Amino acid sequence: MNTAPIRKKELEDKIADLEATLSELKRQLEAETESEQHAAIDRLEEYLGDLDNKHANLQDFWKMLRSDIKNLFSAQAARGGDQ
Incomplete structure (x- = not known):
């Protein structure tokens, strides 16, 4: 059995998961930055x-x-x- 396609799929899945996590972290960072800006304006x-x-x-x-x-x-x- 050829494990290369399976390994490739696992890597693609991990990359997709990491990209989703990174996107969520970016969203949280933007929300935090916006909150800090509102506090600074107050x-x-x-x-x-x-x-x-x-x-x-x-x-x-x-x-x-x-x-x-x-x-x-x-x-x-x-x-x-x-x-």
Whole structure:
């Protein structure tokens, strides 16, 4: 009996099985990559929200600082300066 055709068929079957396994692993990798991208986008949205809050706080701080400096100079001008 010629075992070459049987051996060839076994090898073809193993290759087909490995290709199917490889395809499944690629699909899982793509799904994992997509999941990581979604998580990164979610973190980016949180980061941008925090940044907006910090920017608003900084603007409020500058408004108060300008007001305090204006009041300070107005009070000095009303006293006639520091002479």
